[in-house]
Amino acid sequence: MALFFVKNNFFLGAYQEAINAAGKLKGLSDQEAAERDYFVYRSYISCGLYQIVIDEIKSSTSALEAVRLLATYFLGEKESAKSSLKDLLADPLVASNNDVLLIAGIIHAHEQDYNEALKYTHAGETLELCALNIHMYLKLNRPERAEQQLKVMQRIDEDHTLTQLANAWVNLALGGSKIQEASYIFQELSEKYSWTVPLMNGRAVCHMHMGQFDDAEQLLLDALLKDNKDADTLANLIVCCLHLGKSTTRHMSQLKSLQPDHPTIQRQVAAETMFQQALQAMG
Numbered sequence: 001m002a003l004f005f006v007k008n009n010f011f012l013g014a015y016q017e018a019i020n021a022a023g024k025l026k027g028l029s030d031q032e033a034a035e036r037d038y039f040v041y042r043s044y045i046s047c048g049l050y051q052i053v054i055d056e057i058k059s060s061t062s063a064l065e066a067v068r069l070l071a072t073y074f075l076g077e078k079e080s081a082k083s084s085l086k087d088l089l090a091d092p093l094v095a096s097n098n099d100v101l102l103i104a105g106i107i108h109a110h111e112q113d114y115n116e117a118l119k120y121t122h123a124g125e126t127l128e129l130c131a132l133n134i135h136m137y138l139k140l141n142r143p144e145r146a147e148q149q150l151k152v153m154q155r156i157d158e159d160h161t162l163t164q165l166a167n168a169w170v171n172l173a174l175g176g177s178k179i180q181e182a183s184y185i186f187q188e189l190s191e192k193y194s195w196t197v198p199l200m201n202g203r204a205v206c207h208m209h210m211g212q213f214d215d216a217e218q219l220l221l222d223a224l225l226k227d228n229k230d231a232d233t234l235a236n237l238i239v240c241c242l243h244l245g246k247s248t249t250r251h252m253s254q255l256k257s258l259q260p261d262h263p264t265i266q267r268q269v270a271a272e273t274m275f276q277q278a279l280q281a282m283g
Contacts, residue, residue: 016043
C-alpha cells in the first residue's frame with residue numbers, strides 16, 4: 001500500500017507525480033525500496049531523462065539492470081542494449097523475472113517486432129505484462145486475444161487502474177457502443193485521480209470515433225499545455241485537424257522534430273513518395 005501512489009501515478013502517465021510520491025516514502029523494506037526505484041527510474045525514462053537512469057543505476061537487481069538497458073536503448077544505443085538484455089536473460093533465474101520480461105517486451109514492441117516481444121510476455125500473468133500483451137494484440141489487429149488478456153486482468157484485480165485502462169483500450173478497438181463505455185472509463189479515472197496527458201488522449205480518441213472533433217481538439221490542446229512534447233498528442237491533433245479542415249503543418253513539424261520515425265511521419269513520407277512516383281509516371 002505504501003507504493004500505491006507511486007505505481008498508480010506511473011500507470012496514469014503522471015510521471016513527475018510518481019517521482020515526487022516516491023521521494024516522500026519512509027521506512028520501506030528492502031523489497032519495497034527496490035520496487036520504488038524500479039518505478040521511479042521508469043518514470044524518469046518516460047520523462048525522457050535517460051542519462052539520469054544510466055548514471056544512477058550501478059550495481060543493482062536484475063530488474064533495475066533491465067531498466068538501465070531500457071534507458072540505454074532509448075538514448076540511441078539500441079543494438080548494444082538488446083545484446084546486453086539477451087545476455088541478462090541467459091540466466092534462467094533472470095528469465096523468470098516478470099519485471100525483466102516486461103522490459104524485454106517493451107523494447108521489442110517499440111521495434112514493432114510484436115511476435116518476438118510476445119515470446120517474453122505471453123505467459124505472464126502480472127497486470128503489466130497482460131496490459132502490454134493487450135497493447136500488442138491490438139496492434140496486430142487481434143482484439144479477441146486482447147479480450148482474453150483483459151479477462152485475466154479482471155480475475156487478478158478488476159478495479160485496478162491498469163485493468164480499467166486496458167478495458168478502455170479494448171472497448172476502443174471493438175468500436176460501436178463500446179466507444180462510449182471507453183469514454184466513461186477515461187472520465188471516471190480523471191475524476192477519481194486527475195487528468196493526465198494519456199487520459200486526455202484516450203478521451204479525445206473516443207470523441208474522434210464519435211465524430212466529435214471539436215471536443216477532441218480542445219482536449220488535445222489542453223494536453224499539449226501539460227506536455228508540448230508528447231508525440232501521441234501531436235499525432236492525434238494531426239488527425240483531428242485533418243477532419244476539421246485545419247492546417248497540420250505546425251503539429252507535423254513538431255512531431256517530426258521530436259520523433260522522425262513516428263508512424264504518422266512514416267505514413268506521410270510514404271504518401272509523398274507515392275505521389276511523386278505517380279507524377280513521374282504521368283510525366
